[in-house]
Each structure stands twice: as structure tokens, then as C-alpha cells.
Amino acid sequence: MMRKFPVLLALAVLLPVSPIVQAKLRDVAPTRTASADEPKGLHIPQGPNVNFNWEQTDGKGFRWDIQTYGTVGSGTNNAYGGGMYCQIQGSNINSSGRAWMNKDGDEIQIGPFNWSNQLQCFRRVKVYKDRGLVRWLDIFQNTTAADVTVPIQYYTNYNYGITSATYSSAGAAFTDKDWWFATQTSNQQSPAVLHIVAGPKARLRPQVQMQTGNSNHYVQYQLSIPAGQTVVLCHFESQAASADDHQKAMKRFRPYQVLKDLPAEVRKMILNWSVTGLDTVELDRSDVTDVVLLKGGDRIAGTITNESYRVQTFFGPLQFSAADVIGMAAGKGQGANVLFALKDGQVVTGQVDGLKIHVKLNSGSTLKIPVERTEQWSYRISKDRPDEAEFAGPVAILRTGDRLAFDAGKLKVHLQTRYGQVDLAGAKLLEIRMDNGGNQLHQVTFRNTSRLAGLLEPRQLVLDLKLGQTLQVPRDMVALLQFATEDAPDESLSKLQLANGDELFGRLAEPVLTISTEYSDEPVEIKTANARAVAFSPTHLGRAAVQMWDTTILRGELAPRRLRFAIEGGPTLSVYSGEVVQLLRTQALPPDELIKRVEELVAQLGAESHKDRQDATQALKEMGGAIVPLLKKHLDSGDPEVRHRLRQIIEEVEPANPSQPNAMPPPAFWGVLNCGPMVGWGGRE
Numbered sequence: 001m002m003r004k005f006p007v008l009l010a011l012a013v014l015l016p017v018s019p020i021v022q023a024k025l026r027d028v029a030p031t032r033t034a035s036a037d038e039p040k041g042l043h044i045p046q047g048p049n050v051n052f053n054w055e056q057t058d059g060k061g062f063r064w065d066i067q068t069y070g071t072v073g074s075g076t077n078n079a080y081g082g083g084m085y086c087q088i089q090g091s092n093i094n095s096s097g098r099a100w101m102n103k104d105g106d107e108i109q110i111g112p113f114n115w116s117n118q119l120q121c122f123r124r125v126k127v128y129k130d131r132g133l134v135r136w137l138d139i140f141q142n143t144t145a146a147d148v149t150v151p152i153q154y155y156t157n158y159n160y161g162i163t164s165a166t167y168s169s170a171g172a173a174f175t176d177k178d179w180w181f182a183t184q185t186s187n188q189q190s191p192a193v194l195h196i197v198a199g200p201k202a203r204l205r206p207q208v209q210m211q212t213g214n215s216n217h218y219v220q221y222q223l224s225i226p227a228g229q230t231v232v233l234c235h236f237e238s239q240a241a242s243a244d245d246h247q248k249a250m251k252r253f254r255p256y257q258v259l260k261d262l263p264a265e266v267r268k269m270i271l272n273w274s275v276t277g278l279d280t281v282e283l284d285r286s287d288v289t290d291v292v293l294l295k296g297g298d299r300i301a302g303t304i305t306n307e308s309y310r311v312q313t314f315f316g317p318l319q320f321s322a323a324d325v326i327g328m329a330a331g332k333g334q335g336a337n338v339l340f341a342l343k344d345g346q347v348v349t350g351q352v353d354g355l356k357i358h359v360k361l362n363s364g365s366t367l368k369i370p371v372e373r374t375e376q377w378s379y380r381i382s383k384d385r386p387d388e389a390e391f392a393g394p395v396a397i398l399r400t401g402d403r404l405a406f407d408a409g410k411l412k413v414h415l416q417t418r419y420g421q422v423d424l425a426g427a428k429l430l431e432i433r434m435d436n437g438g439n440q441l442h443q444v445t446f447r448n449t450s451r452l453a454g455l456l457e458p459r460q461l462v463l464d465l466k467l468g469q470t471l472q473v474p475r476d477m478v479a480l481l482q483f484a485t486e487d488a489p490d491e492s493l494s495k496l497q498l499a500n501g502d503e504l505f506g507r508l509a510e511p512v513l514t515i516s517t518e519y520s521d522e523p524v525e526i527k528t529a530n531a532r533a534v535a536f537s538p539t540h541l542g543r544a545a546v547q548m549w550d551t552t553i554l555r556g557e558l559a560p561r562r563l564r565f566a567i568e569g570g571p572t573l574s575v576y577s578g579e580v581v582q583l584l585r586t587q588a589l590p591p592d593e594l595i596k597r598v599e600e601l602v603a604q605l606g607a608e609s610h611k612d613r614q615d616a617t618q619a620l621k622e623m624g625g626a627i628v629p630l631l632k633k634h635l636d637s638g639d640p641e642v643r644h645r646l647r648q649i650i651e652e653v654e655p656a657n658p659s660q661p662n663a664m665p666p667p668a669f670w671g672v673l674n675c676g677p678m679v680g681w682g683g684r685e
Contacts, residue, residue: 038230039265042139044109044124050099054108054125060132062191062239069094070110070123070136072237074159079190079239081215083156086123086138088115090153093123093138111139118148119225128258132240132249135258137270138233142225154206154219154235156195160185161213166243168200168250174208181208182246183217194246195219196236199255199273201485203449206272223271226501232269234259268435283327283341283378285387292359292369292377295330300367302359304379311340313350314400315471326385327378328352328371331401338371339401341378345389346466347403394426396463397480398473405466408483413461415444417454418500419573428569432456432481447488448568450505496565497581499538508583509564509572515546517556524554532588534558534580541578549588550626590627598623598630605646606639617645625653 053073054066065073069092072083086093095110102108106129111122124137142148166182167174174181180196197219198205210217225231236258240246259267267273284291289301309320309328326341337349355371381387394408408426415422422444424432430445434456442456456475463471493505513531514523530549536558537543544558558577566572589595604616620627631650637643 039263039269041263041266042230042232042269043122044100044102044107047101047103050101050108052095052099054099054101056106056127058127058132058134058239059130060240062132064127064134066108066125066127068099068110070108070125072134075193076191076239077189078159078187079185079193081157081159083158083193084136084235084237085155086121086136087153087155088119088121088150091115093121115150118142118144119150131258132238133258134237136233136235136237138235139230140223140225140232141230142227145227147224147226149222149224152221152223152233154197155216156219157216158183158185158190158193159215160187160190161215162210162217163212164243165210165212166247174210176205178208179205180250181210182243183210184243185215191239191241192243192246194236194238194240194249196238196253197272199234201274202272203274203445203487204271221272230269231271232266234270234273283329283376285327285378285381287381290359290377290379292357293375294369294373295375300359300361300369302361302367304377305358305360305366309340309352309355311338311348311350311352313348313402315469315473318348318350318467323384325379326389327376328374329376330371330374337400342392343385343389344405344466345392345403346395346405347401348467349401391485392466393485394481394483396461396473396478397482399477399479404463404471406463406471407466410464411461411481414457415442415452415454416457417452417573418579419575422452422454422567422571422573425569426483429481429483430487431483434475434478434480445487446505446567446569447484447486448493448505449487449489449503450567450570451501451503452567452570453500453502490568492587493568494565494583494585494587496563496575496583498575499579499581504565504567504573506566506568506570508585509566510560513546514559515544515554515556516559517554523559524556526554527591528585529587529589530591531583532585534583536577536580536582538581544577549590550624587629590630594623594627595630598627602631602634602637602642602646606637606642613641613645617649620649621653623653628654 052066052068056064056066058064063076065075067073069085071085072080074080075083093111093113096113098112099108099110107124107126109122109124111120113121115121120141120143122139124135124139126135126137128134162183163186164184168178168180169175171178179198179200179202180194182192182194184192197208204221206219206221208217208219219235221233223231223233238246238249240249255273259273284293286301290304292300292304294300304322307322309322309325311318311320320340320342324342324344326343328341329339331337331339331349338352340348340350342348352371356368357371357374357377359367359369361367379385392405394406396402396404396406398404408429411426413424413432415424424444428446430447430449433443433445441453444452444454444456446452459475460472461475461478463473465471490505494507496504496506496508498504508528510528513526513528513534515526516523526546526548531546532549532551533547535545542557542561543555545553545555546558547553561577562574563577563580563583564572564574590598598620601616601620604612607613607616620631628650631646635643635646637646
């Protein structure tokens with residue numbers, strides 16, 4: 001069985017395929033005007049025009065009938081009743097009579113579709129001929145000078161009711177930890193359908209709405225597209241005999257294999273997949289033999305018998321035991337560096353002058369192949385040299401292609417931000433990304449998912465390498481510093497959303513806020529602990545709406561003008577209120593006197609007198625759903641009477657969405673701030 005091993009290098013190995021083209025073609029293809037700054041490979045080059053339906057068979061023999069909206073008609077044996085509609089605020093992206101095919105005949109593109117004179121949208125649909133898979137790339141180009149935020153929904157209908165669903169996390173529903181799910185309908189003749197809606201390491205994941213017995217599901221995003229920028233969403237669908245087949249296939253699923261045809265600049269635009277931003281190459285690996293691929297295309301199988309390798313890197317010579325090496329790939333161009341992949345996931349580039357690869361053939365003869373004659377070579381997959389290396393991090397990914405593990409505890413760096421200098425501790429970080437969208441700032445992501453943009457300093461980074469050297473490398477030579485592979489969000493933290501796109505998770509360090517309203521002669525004092533959310537006016541600096549723990553909303557001028565916010569795992573920043581969009585607090589509490597009263601009434605639920613217990617029960621019910629978090633703290637009471645009455649009260653008064661009682665105020669709270677004239681500010685416009 002042949003498998004691939006991902007290695008970072010500006011090189012792509014593409015295998016030719018034989019397309020099965022069943023679409024009707026015209027002589028003249030539709031025309032599309034390319035944007036001057038769009039990356040090469042974002043769109044399919046103009047090719048033959050396609051008349052729908054465009055019908056293809058994937059590498060597993062399943063049928064895909066792609067229709068004018070870039071959707072699936074029925075698939076194999078009515079697996080679909082219309083699938084993968086992409087809707088922008090209810091409007092379907094459609095072809096507008098414009099669709100064309102690539103030269104290999106395995107991918108088409110529809111568009112442009114103009115939405116509200118704000119977005120220009122395209123859909124690319126690829127049917128893989130070497131596997132049972134189809135890919136959708138939905139391209140959203142913001143053509144305005146302002147940021148655009150829109151709801152994006154993918155709608156799929158089946159001809160029959162859904163009888164079961166399988167999720168990547170093996171749970172009972174799709175959560176923020178899931179990235180794929182599979183569905184089976186009541187029609188036993190229809191294939192089970194796999195839906196891959198995000199990458200396994202993606203930070204942007206959709207919400208999925210689906211109910212057993214219904215014949216449809218919805219995949220939903222809230223998509224923010226900066227002014228003049230382009231973003232991409234990527235999804236995969238697959239048909240198979242059963243959900244078990246899909247589960248087995250996903251154990252072998254490798255994102256780099258199905259995205260390798262896209263240039264690095266395009267992969268970086270995909271929001272729901274996590275990519276390094278560097279080009280990749282795959283080592284052609286086997287379960288049963290070592291492999292050498294010659295530059296002429298010949299393949300040699302056998303056993304590589306070299307005992308060690310010496311590489312001259314840009315930071316000095318290194319000697320590797322063969323036991324530590326997975327394989328090697330050649331760079332592009334005369335005299336280019338080769339790239340060594342180590343079994344711990346590190347990648348080292350350099351020169352290997354005079355190296356010959358010794359290959360013992362099955363016949364017993366040994367070949368000695370000059371490394372400059374090889375495209376790549378690799379060892380067979382084994383327990384000691386696994387198919388995919390574990391994370392060796394923290395790792396520095398350099399623009400040379402090197403991927404070097406380093407000691408994060410010894411790295412001394414800080415970020416210059418508009419709020420001041422922020423010292424960075426590696427143990428609290430997820431990554432530092434040096435290529436941050438269309439600007440020149442660097443972006444730091446904390447493990448608690450806080451995002452902060454700024455300028456990383458110093459210019460020269462000192463990395464204590466796992467390989468034994470201390471490397472001093474220019475900041476501009478680094479593409480990414482990755483400290484961990486999994487974030488660790490904390491739902492108890494408050495969220496401060498800033499106008500430049502930064503999102504900070506932590507705690508507001510201001511114990512008290514005041515707001516001047518038209519309904520009070522004196523400023524109203526608000527304890528931060530009692531506030532649920534604060535939204536700031538985008539046009540009237542200093543003005544805000546505050547929602548309290550009990551849903552009371554106060555509008556007016558907020559003080560102080562600078563808010564101190566303590567990032568969890570980071571510093572306390574002083575942020576000017578004009579830079580803040582909103583603050584959300586998930587731990588809003590009632591006033592102290594009310595908390596004390598709740599405690600007294602909960603204790604009274606266990607009183608000897610039946611009347612006292614009833615009075616306490618009624619009093620707690622009258623306080624409403626806002627006190628539910630306080631009541632839940634007592635559900636482990638040792639008194640069964642107290643536990644029983646608390647459950648009854650909670651069941652009666654708990655909000656409709658108890659899992660996130662303080663996550664987001666109702667839409668009316670934000671409406672006055674986000675559109676139309678400002679009202680309710682005391683006539684001081």
C-alpha cells in the first residue's frame with residue numbers, strides 16, 4: 001500500500017490522471033477578468049465552457065451530477081435530493097450561465113455571482129479520479145472599501161429521512177471539536193454520505209443543524225471579509241456503502257494530499273482549514289519497501305543501506321543516523337538544497353555533496369545512486385518510521401523550508417502593539433504567524449484563542465534548537481512559530497473584540513464602570529461583575545450600551561475611556577474605548593445582596609416547616625432565570641429535599657438556551673449601535 005509523508009519544500013509532485021468527461025463543451029469559454037493582486041491558481045484557467053449537467057465518476061465509481069448552482073443533483077442511487085447549495089443570506093450562488101472546465105477535465109468553476117454589490121463569488125468543484133471524493137472551493141471577493149460580514153449557509157437535502165449520523169469526535173452531535181460527519185438515510189439502497197466541513201486543526205468551524213428523521217441539514221458560518229480582500233471556504237463530500245466505510249477512510253485522510261494542487265497563497269486564503277503557508281512535497285512511501293524515485297521518472301524498490309548522512313545546513317554541518325531519517329526530497333533548480341525529513345517531524349535543508357544512496361535490490365544486487373540523480377527517496381513505513389510524525393514542537397518554520405524544533409522556554413520575544421509592549425511566554429501561546437493577511441503586522445494567537453496583532457521583536461530571534469545548535473535567525477526569515485497544535489479555550493473568560501480584528505480573552509480589570517444616561521441626573525455606577533455585555537458605538541466615541549445580568553439595558557456615555565483588560569496567560573492592556581467593538585462576559589453575577597438572599601433561600605429549601613420550604617421555592621422562582629447559575633452551584637447539596645426543589649425551580653425558570661445563558665445579548669441590543677441614527681443618548685448628537 002502506497003502512502004504519503006508531508007514535507008515542507010517549494011516543490012509539488014503531481015501524478016497525471018485520465019479524466020472521464022461527460023459534459024458538453026462549446027468552442028468559446030466564458031471570460032473572467034482577473035484581479036491584479038489575486039494569487040495565481042485562485043481560479044481555474046479559462047477552458048472549455050460547460051453545459052449542465054456536468055456528470056462525473058469519482059475514483060471509487062460513485063456518480064456526481066453537478067448542476068448549474070455547483071450543487072449535486074442526486075448522486076448514486078438518490079443519495080442526494082439536491083446537495084451543497086451555498087447560500088449568502090438566503091441567496092444561492094449560481095452559475096449565471098458561466099462555467100468552464102480545467103485542462104484535466106476533473107474540475108469546473110462557476111461564476112461570477114454578484115451579491116448585493118458587495119461580494120463577487122465563484123465556486124470550484126473538483127471530482128477526484130484517484131479517490132472517492134469531491135471538493136468544493138467557494139471564493140468570496142469583497143469588492144467594497146468596507147469590511148463585510150455575512151451569514152453563509154450550506155444546504156443539503158436527501159430524498160429520505162436521516163436515520164443516523166456519525167461524528168468525528170464520536171459524540172452524539174456536532175460540536176466545536178468536530179470537523180466531519182457522515183449521514184445515512186432510510187433508503188437502504190442509497191450510499192452513506194460523508195461531509196468534511198473543516199480541517200482537523202482549523203480554528204474556524206461551522207455550526208451544523210440536523211435532526212434525525214428530517215431530510216436535510218445545514219452547515220452555517222458567520223463570515224467576515226476585510227475590505228478588498230478575498231477568502232475561501234473548502235468542503236469535501238464522499239459517498240460510500242456505509243458510515244463505517246467513511247470512518248475507516250477518515251483514519252487515512254491526509255489534508256495535504258487533497259490540497260496539494262493549490263498554491264500556498266491560495267491555501268492561506270482558506271479560512272476553515274489550517275495551513276502553514278509553505279509549499280509541500282510528499283514522499284512516496286510504501287508499507288513493504290524503501291523507494292527511490294529518479295529524476296527521469298523511474299522508480300526503484302529495495303532496501304536503503306546507508307548508515308548515516310551528513311548535511312551542510314546554513315547554520316552549520318549536521319550528522320544524522322539513518323535511524324532518525326524518513327527520507328529526502330530534491331529542491332528546484334541547479335544547485336538547490338535537498339530537504340531531509342526526520343522521523344520526529346523536523347525538516348532540515350542543506351547540501352549533501354558526494355552522497356550516494358545505496359539500494360539493495362530484491363535480487364541481491366546493490367545500486368549506488370548519486371543523490372543529484374534522484375527526485376526523492378524514502379524508507380518504508382514502520383513502527384520506528386511512522387506514516388505521519390508526531391508534533392515535534394515547538395517548531396520554527398523557516399522560509400527556506402526548514403522545520404526546526406526549539407526550546408520555547410528560552411525564547412525571549414515581545415510584541416509591540418498599539419496598547420504597548422506585550423512580553424510573550426511560549427507556554428501560553430498557540431502560534432506566532434509572521435504573514436498576517438494584507439498588512440505587515442505579525443499575529444500572535446494564545447492557547448486560550450486570544451488574537452493580538454503587532455510587531456514581533458527583536459529583529460534577530462535566538463532559537464535553542466533540539467538538534468543541538470543555537471540558531472540566530474533574522475525575523476523576516478521565519479514564516480511561523482508554532483508552540484502547540486491544540487488551543488485550550490476557557491468559556492469562563494470574557495471576550496473583548498477590537499475594531500482591528502483582535503480578540504482578547506481574559507477579565508476586565510476595571511471593578512466599576514459608570515454610564516451617564518438621559519434618565520438620571522447622576523452617572524449610574526455599574527459593578528463589572530454585574531454586567532453581561534457592553535457594545536460601543538462605531539460613530540459616537542465613548543457611547544455604549546450596557547446589558548446587565550438581569551437583561552436591563554442602559555445607554556449613554558461610558559467611563560473610564562480607557563479599559564484595563566487582563567489577557568489570560570498574558571499582560572494587562574489599557575485599551576481606548578474607541579478601539580473596542582464589544583465586550584462579552586459569560587460570568588455575569590447578580591449584586592452581592594441578591595447573591596446573599598439566594599443563598600438564604602436555598603438554605604430555607606431544607607427547612608423543617610413545609611410552609612417555609614414552599615415560600616423559599618416560590619421566592620426563588622419569582623427571581624427568574626438569571627439566578628440559575630447560582631442555583632446550579634447547590635445541586636450537589638447533601639440534602640435530597642434541597643436537590644429535588646432546586647431541579648424543579650431550574651426546570652421551570654431556566655432560559656431556552658441554558659448552555660450559554662450569557663453568551664450574546666438579543667439582536668435589539670446591538671441594532672441601535674450598528675445601523676441608523678443614534679437614539680437615546682440624551683439629545684447630545
